Amino acid sequence: MKSVSPRYGIAEWYGKDITSLTNHERQSLGLIAIKQEGGETQQAIPICPFLSNLIPGALCNKAGGVCSIRKIGTPDGTIGTIVPGDAVVTVCPSRFLQTLEDGATLFSWISEKMLDLANPTVVKETPFLRKISESQRDVETELDMQQEAVEEGKKAGRIDWILVDPKTISSPELSWCAVETQALYFSGGNMRVEFSAYASAPTEVLFPIGKRRPDYRSSGPKRLAPQLDVKVPVLRNWGKKVVVVIDRYFFANMNNLIDAYPRAKNEQEKRDNADVVWFVVDYAEDLKMKRYKVVYTSLESSRHALNATEPLSKTDFTNALRQVINSNNRQNKVFKASE
CATH class of the missing domain: 3.40.1350 (Trna Endonuclease; Chain: A, domain 1)
Incomplete structure (x- = not known):
């Protein structure tokens, strides 16, 4: 089987480590997340354990309830496994x-x-x-x-x-x-595909469906x-x-x-x-x-x-520019002003 690179998926969901949840709990949170992301208000929205440290009983106010994300690998292309040692990424400010x-x-x-x-x-x-x-x-x-x-x-x-x-x-x-x-935003695949996958049936931690990355x-x-x-x-x-x-x-x-x-x-x-x-x-x-x-x-x-950036040197920039001009694969970037 061809190896699949790890992808960023849910680390904490409504304040809980996704790996600590039961299969049925993951399904339940998937159903809640879909409704919350769609703007539905409901009593089933869980309490935020972090914001509640200041405001007792405060409900999660982040659509979808994802507190943090992390890299998740897979042994079989379906079930997800945590990548050890990789940094957890905070995506909700209340998480702090x-x-x-x-x-x-x-x-x-x-x-x-x-x-x-x-x-x-x-x-x-x-x-x-x-x-x-x-x-x-x-x-x-x-x-x-x-x-x-x-x-x-x-x-x-x-x-x-x-x-x-x-x-x-x-x-x-x-x-x-x-x-x-x-906190950090992320770009790429929307989390709704993950919510739907978990909501469809009780399941183990899934390998992320969407490809996404933290957007520094x-x-x-x-x-x-x-x-x-x-x-x-x-x-x-x-x-x-x-x-x-x-x-x-x-x-x-x-x-x-x-x-x-x-x-x-x-x-x-x-x-x-x-x-x-x-x-x-x-x-x-x-x-x-x-x-x-x-x-x-x-x-x-x-x-x-x-x-977190710095200008290229003039030499490096010039060499890169020549490569673009001379590349046979860059016709869509190099043009003539007139024939």
């Missing part, structure tokens, strides 16, 4: 809210590093940008419109999470930091980088830091992040000199989330790291 391996929460870890306290007040989805109007509005009207924007989900921009030192809430100056959680370019340079370009300069002027939470797979696809202050004697000095602080998490074998790395850096270094 799992309690860490030592019992701490993501936000307590961040707060200990950024605010020197373990129990911050956590604020979700705070509006950061507003649309500029051609007409003048009084403050009351402006506040009313901002509230409408929040309620309607039509904000021009927002900060995912803000961690606040509760002791400063009544003070003239709040002590806080901003937190952005960045869409998630990093195209989405996260512009957000940092807008938010970091403003917050830097306010004397506030921006934290970005990513997983190990995302981190591995970036260029190197340069320390904001290489000569720093301690983390306090690193933090004081940083614009952006990257908190990187990873998955243990049992898919429990764990600490991986903290990097204190600048906005400029973050831009460079997210780009």
Whole structure:
């Protein structure tokens, strides 16, 4: 039998390791995922075990319920087997809210590093940008419109999470930091084909039907980088830091992040000199989330790291251009301006 290359498939579904589910549970989740992805609201949507750490009883709000993906191989072209040692890829931002391996929460870890306290007040989805109007509005009207924007989900921009030192809430100056959680998109085959396959009958873990891959370019340079370009300069002027939470797979696809202050004697000095602080998490074998790395850096270094590309040399570019022009297989790319 011809060997088949591993493909990315479901790692965690509605907060559960797909390999730990029974055949009937996988079928049941397939049926739920199809309905949820189709926009149907139903009481059967499972509780999100990660978001529920903050909002008790919170239901999964991601269509299809896929929390993370990973490479899955196959011995026979049908049944899937996990590829050992390969990175798990986070595709839902709520996934980052799992309690860490030592019992701490993501936000307590961040707060200990950024605010020197373990129990911050956590604020979700705070509006950061507003649309500029051609007409003048009084403050009351402006506040009313901002509230409408929040309620309607039509904000021009927002900060995912803000961690606040509760002791400063009544003070003239709040002590806080901003937190952005960045999951990865994927490109290629839609997950609906997987949902349908599992929904059709009770089954073991299946070899993925669709071919897909994590899309770092869409998630990093195209989405996260512009957000940092807008938010970091403003917050830097306010004397506030921006934290970005990513997983190990995302981190591995970036260029190197340069320390904001290489000569720093301690983390306090690193933090004081940083614009952006990257908190990187990873998955243990049992898919429990764990600490991986903290990097204190600048906005400029973050831009460079997210780009993860560099220009070819003039020689390399010229040689590649000659190959395209001289190739017999590139007629659809090489033309004459006139006969």
